[in-house]
Amino acid sequence: MIRRAPKSLRSGLQTSPWVILGSSAILLIVVLVLTVQNTNREKRNMIQLLSTKGAALIRAVEAGARTGMMGMMWGGQQIQQLLEETSRLPDVLYMAVIDHNGVAVAHSDPSKINAPFSPGRKITHFGPDEYENWELVNLDNQHRVFEVHRHFRPLSPDTDQALSHMQAMMKRHGMASSSRNDWFSEKNRQHLLIIVGLDTTPFEEAIRTDIQTTIVLAIVLLLLGFGGFVSLFWMHNYRVTKRSLQDTSAFADELVNRLPVGLIATDRSGRITFFNAAAEKITGLNKVRVQNQLPDTLLPSGLCGLQERLNQEESITEQEMECAFTAGRTVPVSVSATRIINEMGDFVGYVMIIRDLGEVRRLQKEVQRHEKLAALGELAAGVAHEIRNPLSSIKGLASFFEDQFEKGSDAQEAATVMAQEVDRLNRVITELLDFARPSDLKRNSVDLKGLVSRSLTLVQQDAINQNIVINLESADDVCPVWIDPDRMAQCLLNLYLNAIQAMENNGTLTVRIYVDDDQYVNISVSDTGPGIHPELLDKIFNPYFTTKKTGTGLGLAIVHKIVDAHQGRINVESTPSQGTSFTIIIPCQPSEI
Numbered sequence: 001m002i003r004r005a006p007k008s009l010r011s012g013l014q015t016s017p018w019v020i021l022g023s024s025a026i027l028l029i030v031v032l033v034l035t036v037q038n039t040n041r042e043k044r045n046m047i048q049l050l051s052t053k054g055a056a057l058i059r060a061v062e063a064g065a066r067t068g069m070m071g072m073m074w075g076g077q078q079i080q081q082l083l084e085e086t087s088r089l090p091d092v093l094y095m096a097v098i099d100h101n102g103v104a105v106a107h108s109d110p111s112k113i114n115a116p117f118s119p120g121r122k123i124t125h126f127g128p129d130e131y132e133n134w135e136l137v138n139l140d141n142q143h144r145v146f147e148v149h150r151h152f153r154p155l156s157p158d159t160d161q162a163l164s165h166m167q168a169m170m171k172r173h174g175m176a177s178s179s180r181n182d183w184f185s186e187k188n189r190q191h192l193l194i195i196v197g198l199d200t201t202p203f204e205e206a207i208r209t210d211i212q213t214t215i216v217l218a219i220v221l222l223l224l225g226f227g228g229f230v231s232l233f234w235m236h237n238y239r240v241t242k243r244s245l246q247d248t249s250a251f252a253d254e255l256v257n258r259l260p261v262g263l264i265a266t267d268r269s270g271r272i273t274f275f276n277a278a279a280e281k282i283t284g285l286n287k288v289r290v291q292n293q294l295p296d297t298l299l300p301s302g303l304c305g306l307q308e309r310l311n312q313e314e315s316i317t318e319q320e321m322e323c324a325f326t327a328g329r330t331v332p333v334s335v336s337a338t339r340i341i342n343e344m345g346d347f348v349g350y351v352m353i354i355r356d357l358g359e360v361r362r363l364q365k366e367v368q369r370h371e372k373l374a375a376l377g378e379l380a381a382g383v384a385h386e387i388r389n390p391l392s393s394i395k396g397l398a399s400f401f402e403d404q405f406e407k408g409s410d411a412q413e414a415a416t417v418m419a420q421e422v423d424r425l426n427r428v429i430t431e432l433l434d435f436a437r438p439s440d441l442k443r444n445s446v447d448l449k450g451l452v453s454r455s456l457t458l459v460q461q462d463a464i465n466q467n468i469v470i471n472l473e474s475a476d477d478v479c480p481v482w483i484d485p486d487r488m489a490q491c492l493l494n495l496y497l498n499a500i501q502a503m504e505n506n507g508t509l510t511v512r513i514y515v516d517d518d519q520y521v522n523i524s525v526s527d528t529g530p531g532i533h534p535e536l537l538d539k540i541f542n543p544y545f546t547t548k549k550t551g552t553g554l555g556l557a558i559v560h561k562i563v564d565a566h567q568g569r570i571n572v573e574s575t576p577s578q579g580t581s582f583t584i585i586i587p588c589q590p591s592e593i
Contacts, residue, residue, distance in 0.1 A: 027225040031218040037213055039207065046203040047146075051134045053091075054148025054196040058132065061086055061095065061194065065154035079154075080106045080113075093145055093197040097152050098123065100191040114184055117195070125151060125193060136200070144204065145197045152194040262354035265340075270294055282333065282356045283325040310339055310350060320357060332357040369541070370564075379381040384429045389430075395422040431554050432543075441484040441565055445589055448481050448521060449474045449513055455489045456511065459496045467506045478521055479588035483566055491562040494555040495525040495582050501548065502529035502580065519588055520568075526581040532574040540572065 064082050080296075083095045087108030096117055097106040104117045104395040117123070118137070125133055129151040137145050262279030263503055266272055271294060275287045309316060324330045339353040402415035456470055463470050499509050512524040532540065538546050541560040546553035559582075563570045568586035 028222055031221055035214045035218055039211055042207045044212055050146040050198050051148055054198055055132045057086060057196045058150055058194050062154045083108045091199045093199050096195045113246050129153060144200050146200045147195055147197050149193050149195040152192040183542055242511040264352045266349045267475055268349050282354055310337055332361060380432045384433050387429060391422050395419055443482050443484055445480050446483050446485050448478055451485055452511055455492045462500055466500060468503055469508045471510045475515055477515055478513055481521060481586055482589040487562050491559045493558050499527035503527050520585050521588055524582040525582055526579060531576040531578055532579050537572060
């Protein structure tokens with residue numbers, strides 16, 4: 001069963017909350033500072049506007065009073081009426097004139113005349129008389145009022161003095177009452193303050209509206225900023241995760257495709273969804289052909305007979321079997337298979353791993369063969385040593401008897417044959433010793449095409465005598481090889497002679513030199529002879545095995561030994577009645593040599 005990684009490892013959006021929180025806090029501080037600055041600016045604008053408006057009203061009252069006094073001899077009563085009329089203007093709550101004791105001597109509300117203007121509060125003017133002061137005050141009903149006040153000076157000092165003389169003259173002539181307008185007498189009007197109370201409600205409502213709008217905008221901006229930060233982090237993490245996923249996917253695809261074992265996976269419906277390159281090579285099936293196909297239509301029935309065990313929720317591990325993936329092609333394989341179950345316990349599909357045992361079995365046979373040859377070599381060395389001494393004695397006796405018998409007699413001929421057989425037996429022992437003796441290679445960097453061409457000249461006459469055509473084919477990009485040229489020439493000569501002897505009369509001997517990949521070079525020796533029976537292919541490299549009437553059976557064994565000594569290998573393919581092909585595969589010359 002295949003388990004998934006924990007969610008914490010599978011999550012792609014790993015964003016630190018502290019980063020987002022810190023960024024949001026900074027954005028909130030910026031918005032608050034902007035809000036405070038905007039509110040303070042609105043308040044300054046309100047103060048400037050109201051103070052300007054209050055000053056204008058005061059100056060208008062003073063101008064009206066000045067005109068009335070000079071032209072119509074106004075007094076306190078007319079100024080009272082002027083205050084009442086002026087207070088009817090929009091946003092003007094009240095206007096009043098107070099004395100130095102804080103008592104209202106004139107008020108837009110007549111009921112408040114001769115009463116303290118603001119009990120418990122002393123209104124003091126700061127600065128020169130011609131400048132206004134302003135103050136924000138709260139009335140008893142918590143209503144905020146913007147007050148502007150200044151010394152009440154409707155007349156200049158010279159005009160005030162002239163008016164005082166005129167009023168005194170009129171009083172002496174009985175033209176004015178001495179009790180009228182006492183509060184505006186020359187003595188009292190030197191210490192009067194005029195006050196304008198302006199309504200701040202429209203401005204405060206405007207400020208509140210601005211603040212609410214700013215707060216809404218701040219919230220929107222904060223949300224947008226927060227969303228922007230989160231989106232940026234998500235986008236960054238998405239890109240990082242996507243890149244990581246792409247890298248992981250590419251790594252996984254490359255890894256799976258480069259696996260030396262075949263990997264086949266199906267979905268829950270049983271159709272093939274994955275088929276790697278090794279599986280293509282092992283089965284001989286094309287990936288495009290098997291994609292989305294049911295295994296039974298392409299693979300051996302029931303997944304090589306394992307379907308029933310998989311349906312019973314069994315897992316198969318390294319089970320060796322013979323599978324016929326294509327017609328006439330049976331492959332020894334080791335199969336491992338299991339059902340895939342997700343973390344919810346649902347069946348997802350099957351996965352099967354196929355390992356080609358052909359190479360393993362070939363190597364096993366090679367090991368067994370080397371072990372057998374090693375034992376045979378040790379035995380041959382001991383036997384040859386023991387046989388050679390008696391053979392020398394036998395040959396000596398045969399020569400002695402040959403001289404003793406009469407020439408042309410049967411006894412002399414028998415002695416001659418005995419000596420010849422001793423020589424032949426000695427040659428066999430010599431060959432056996434050569435086969436058993438460890439290979440002592442004298443390697444050089446060799447141009448393989450030249451070596452093969454020279455070795456073919458040694459059998460050219462034999463080929464001509466038997467009407468055999470020799471073809472040499474060589475690729476242009478053949479790499480140099482690090483070999484013993486004499487031993488490799490001996491190896492090739494054995495293959496040439498075997499091919500010529502197999503064809504007897506008429507035929508073609510073809511030698512091809514080509515590069516299979518960048519590391520190995522191939523030498524193929526092919527004939528058009530009768531071929532070798534398939535049952536004998538596994539035995540042809542065994543010592544003393546031969547299908548020829550004459551010969552020791554050591555030729556191919558020596559060839560195999562020489563190729564092994566060069567860290568190469570030799571393959572044979574043969575089709576009865578069509579011919580045989582031996583292919584020597586040896587590594588190219590290492591670059592460090």
